[in-house]
Structures are given as C-alpha cells and as structure tokens.
Amino acid sequence: MSTRHPPAPAEGQKPPKRPANTLALAVLGLLLEQPMHPHAMARALRERGMERAFKLTTGSLYDTVRALTRDGWIEADGTEQVGNRPARTVYRHTPAGRRGFTEWLDELIREPSPEYPRFLSAVGYLGALGRVRAAGALRARAAALRARMAEGAEAYRAAREDHHAPRLFVIEAEYAAAMADAELAWVERTADEIERGTLTWPEVDGR
Template sequence: MDSSSRRKVSNPLGLAVLGLLMESPAHPHAMAATLRERGMDRVFKVTTGSLYDVVRALERAGWIEARETIRVGGRPERTVYQHTALGREEFVRWVDELVRVPADEYPKFLSAVSYLGALGPDGAVAALRERAGRVRASMEEIRQGHREVLESGEVPRLFVVEAEYAVRMQEAELGWIEEIIDDIEAGRLAWPGPATGRGGAGGEVR
C-alpha cells in the first residue's frame, strides 16, 4: 500500500488548499478566487462544494484550523483558516513524495490514440488537426495568464511555475500530433485492414 492511500486527505485539491495557506491564512472563498486568478483551476478541479468539503476534511485531520471569523459589509460570515504544525509537516511530505515518485496516470487522450486506427487515415488526421488547434489555443491562454500574473508583481514566479510545466507538456503533445499527422499523410504510418485487433480503417475492433 502506497503512502497516498494511507494519507488522511488524498484529494489533490487538499494540496492546493495547504499550499495557499503556506502563503497566508485565508477563507475558502478567497482560496477559490486565488486558484482561478492564477489559472490553477486547470490543475485542480475547483468548485465551491468540493473546496468546502476538502477544507472540512483537512480540519478533521488536524492539518488546518480556524483562526477567526470575519464579516465584510453585508456579506455572510467567513471562517479564515491557517495551517497547524502537523499540516505544514504533511504538506511538505506530500509535495516531496509527488515530486520524487512518478505516479501512474491514465489520461483519456492516451487511451483514445491506442485505437486511432478505428478512425481511418482521413478521420484520424481530421481529429488530430482539431486537437492540435485546441492545444495551441490552450497554450496561448496559459501563457497569457502566466504573463499577466508575473507582470502584476503580486505573485513570485515560483508560485505559478506549474503553468510553465503545463505549456512544456502541451508543446510536447503538439509536436507529437504534428509528427503523426505528417506520417499519416506521407504514408509512413501503415494503416492495416479492418480486422487488426485495435481498430482498423473499417473501425472493427476485436
């Protein structure tokens, strides 16, 4: 059994909450706003319900604690949370593990390209070209958001370095897509018959 399965809170959004609280105490509404402002909602699935669920789980685990309750104007009261000593230790341990140890991931795109043959050469090229366009648009959106955050001077580069990693991963994916498209169009990627076991030109899969 790996350590992630033994961890009291293993939801990746919990990592984001702990990371934000390393900077300063905050209430969940402010946490959600910060994650979106920094484009981290591409990394973590952020919804109001999921964020509050994670905050409660972290509090039950003893990793964070309520610091104070505040009210601004006519808005509802909001609880500001901060790290506990245990929470800081667990956060550092969690980050260290994730950086050191590659984890098995199962991206949907990888599962789909395993059966690219089902689309036929023309269908595969069309689908890949559309994906390439979407990847380029996403890359530009991430780059623009990253530039704006850095130019604001409010957030150190270290706190948004994941955006640079995301762009590099998309650059690699885009390069691979373009190579496959070229290979299909040049006839370098052989297209087998319909009964191939993984989807041939006719789309038949055993």
C-alpha cells in the first residue's frame, strides 16, 4: 500500500543549489519518470548498467537522496510497503527541483566543460616509460578496454531486451561505447607506432 501527499505549490520557489555529486543527476533523472524509493532507484540504475557512469553504492545513493531532500530538489511523496517489509519512503521532484534539473541538464549537454581524466594526465608523460614499457602499457589498456566494452554491450542488451528499457533511457551506454571505441582506436594506433618505431621518442637512456 502507499500513502501520497498533495503536490507542493511552485510559486515563489527558487532553483535549488546544484549538487556536486553527479549521482544526483541519475536520481533526478529517474524521478522524472515516476516517484520511487531509493531501493527501486538502485535496482533501476543497475538494470540499466548506470553504475559504469556513476559511483553507485547503497551508502552513496542514500546520501545523495538525503542531500537532494535537504536542498529542496526532491521531497517525500508518502510511503510504500509490500508485504511484511518495512515501509519505504517514496520521493518525487519538487516543482523547483524539476525546473532546476532541466536547466542543469540543458547546460551540461549544451556547453562543453573541461574534464581531467587520469589517463589524459598520465599520457603526456608516456615517454618516461621507454618504448617497450609504453607499448606494453598501451596494449594492456587496450585489452582492458575491450573487456569493459564487452561488459557494457551485454548490460545494454540486457537492459533493452530483458528489462525492456526504451533506447532513450539507456542512450548514455551508446555514448560510452562510442567514446570507448575512439579511445581504443587511439591506444592501439599509438602502440603500433611505438612498436614500428615511427613515433619519435626522447633519447634518454636508449630504451
């Protein structure tokens, strides 16, 4: 059974403070579909393979829900109880939270922002490894990328076929696959150049 509260008025509400945790985007996106409790959020995110895009643990999810509630993005929408299980609080967007989410999302998609992945930071110093070790490290990364891509493809298939998720709900997996394809191509091409000797290398100790 479930208990619902009436919707709160939108007048006079300002957009809430934006969270630093990107897991908040996933929570807000799920609540755009329908109100739900954190357990259902976690299940939906895992079924769609979203743990590859967000750092998802039970603790981080509940912390995010508490922070979004505290800052006015979401609010309790009653409770839901199945059988003898404890009642679970169901959440929904506040009017200000829904408006703030779409504005935040529009900005993130519209405006490229600097990102600083660890690989980008390290690859500038590839020469310090020496030719053999650098090529080996790139080959190992390529193998890891292929394994991760295979897992992602299986999660995408399961989300679409087993859980009947519409393509739009898992489209981030397509983007992740495209980015992984591009990275894999660059990594393998660069490893080829190092092994062929066509990539100019710093003369440090003859490696």
